[in-house]
Amino acid sequence: MFSLSKEKTFRGGVHPPEYKNPSKDKPFEIMPLPTRIIVPLSQHLGKPAVSLVKKGSDVKTGTVIAEAQGVVSSPIHSPVTGKVTAVTTSVNSSGFPKESIIIEPSENEEFDFLPILNHETITSEEIIERVRLTGIVGQGGAAFPASVKLSPPKDKKIDYIILNGCECEPYLTRDYRYMLEQPEAVLAGLQLIMKATGVDKGIVGIEDNKPLAIESMKKAAKTFNNISVEAVETKYPQGAEKMLIKALTNREVPPGKLPLDSGIIVQNIGTAVSIYAAVVKGEPSITAALTITGNGIKESKNLIARVGTPIDEILNYCGGVTDDAIKVVVGGPMMGVSQYDFSAPVMKATSGILVLTKEEVAEKPETPCLRCGKCVEACPVNLIPTKLARYSQLGKIEEAEALDIRVCMECGTCAYTCPANIPLVQWIRLGKKKALVAK
Ligand code: SF4
Ligand code: SF4
Incomplete structure (x- = not known):
């Protein structure tokens, strides 16, 4: 056997509560077909795929419905058998409207997999x-x-x-x-x-x-x-x-x-x-494996759902949300994206949907920086989050770039650890976007 590191860890980081108990013992369930499927043409890093279908096209499960554009791109397959009802702009779980193929699933499924x-x-x-x-x-x-x-x-x-x-x-x-x-x-x-x-x-x-x-x-x-x-x-x-x-x-x-x-x-x-x-099996990427959990969902589950299934249908399948649910996040709580439109679909890389209550969200008021250095200590890639966030806030993008703002992987560790509740990662994310535009 080969020799590996003995320490088995890295510098920095944090230990947030795990909250895995409600779903960890739930075996995967296969979710029944939803009433509608929304397939964004951009579900991958790189150029969006280009639609090969139009309103009225009949598709089988696995049919290529959009082709990749170049090397860093990915083809998209129909997650269901059915009829295309529109190729249009629709909101996706990143919060932005994206060109999408809408499909109405039919009851009898036919497969179009590879050999x-x-x-x-x-x-x-x-x-x-x-x-x-x-x-x-x-x-x-x-x-x-x-x-x-x-x-x-x-x-x-x-x-x-x-x-x-x-x-x-x-x-x-x-x-x-x-x-x-x-x-x-x-x-x-x-x-x-x-x-x-x-x-x-x-x-x-x-x-x-x-x-x-x-x-x-x-x-x-x-x-x-x-x-x-x-x-x-x-x-x-x-x-x-x-x-x-x-x-x-x-x-x-x-x-x-x-x-x-x-x-x-x-x-x-x-x-x-x-x-x-x-x-x-010759199976294309047509399903997403998801954890649906949080105190705000009636029944936590691990699900295999078709790509393109709208969030609202998944939440209903899990019994719906509780009266005190206040937030829905796609992904984990540290790096996930809050949702404002529950008709957005799950995509190929969606890992979970969290429905959170007030106790879990625990939004506390922001106060001025205490200069405690906790964010610097916790940053796993040795950045100075407090300065990066400040420069971003002041629009001093050159100064932020000089401190390697682009190296930030947006893990949220700094924001989690900040006793002043400063939304450090949000400011840094904005600064990174501005740095890209300024390039
Ligand atoms: S979000 Fe960026 S700056 Fe903050 S801890 Fe993670 S890598 Fe460091
Ligand atoms: S953890 Fe928060 S309060 Fe402490 S230095 Fe960083 S930004 Fe300031």
Whole structure:
């Protein structure tokens, strides 16, 4: 076996309450078809796909309905069998209106999947092509087209594939359920990723607050002498790529560089499962694995729902919201996006929907900075959040750039730790946007 970091953690970070109990023991349920499907053409990092259908088109489950535009883009498949009722602008869970294909599902489902391939004899090129054709995107949040990550430049020597099983955001439990319910599929996906990239060492990193997942994965990995399952310290944002790499291998990914510059590719647990399904079932990216939880939802669940299912139909399926629910967030509480329009759909990389009550949101009044330095201490990438937020607020973008505002990964750790309740990450996010526009 290969040698790994002994410390299994990184500098900085915070320990928010976990809130995983309401959903962690709920096995995945398959949600019935919704009454309508809204498929945004931009569900991935890179150029939006371009629609191949129009109002009145009949589609099957898996039919390509929008084609990728260039390398960093992704095709989109119909998540249901039915009729296209419109190609129009519709709000999505990022809060912005996006061009979308609206489909009315029909009762009888017909499938238009790709041919099944043998996952043992498949070649590297065939895996990458299958991942590209099935439109799989990274499930870790950024929704980067997975086929691009599987094709690193020839001059980059990659020696580890890390599978990220941290799920360090509070509340979310879908990766946990995958590791308990489908450990063999997770590892088969990891092996396909290793084969595609020609890398012979795989590591699954799991936070040590998930002993059952560690046990399940270790048991399934027993037969592989090139895959290691490692527990890492439970600390937010342990699941951020650079933090996980540091914890597992003690390698630092320098600011502005990618994991592959340090010889590593990180993929998410859900991405590995999708890649396996794409090969052995020919299944395109048409479902989202989600945790629906928070004190404001009547029944917490882990769900497999079709991509494009509107949030309101998912909330109804979980029994509806309680009278004291005040906020709906898509994603985790640290990096998720608050929703104002519940007709927005879940997308390929959506990880969960949180329905939160007043006690959970705990909005406290903002006070002036105490100069306590807690945000600096907690920032895992060594930034000075207090100054970055201040410069952003004052519109001093050049000064913010000089302090590496672009290196911020918007993890929210600084804002969480600030005793003055200053919305640091919100100001920094704004500053980053301004820096991009000013470029
Ligand atoms: S949001 Fe940015 S500045 Fe704040 S802790 Fe995370 S990386 Fe550091
Ligand atoms: S944690 Fe908040 S109060 Fe403390 S230095 Fe940072 S911004 Fe100021």
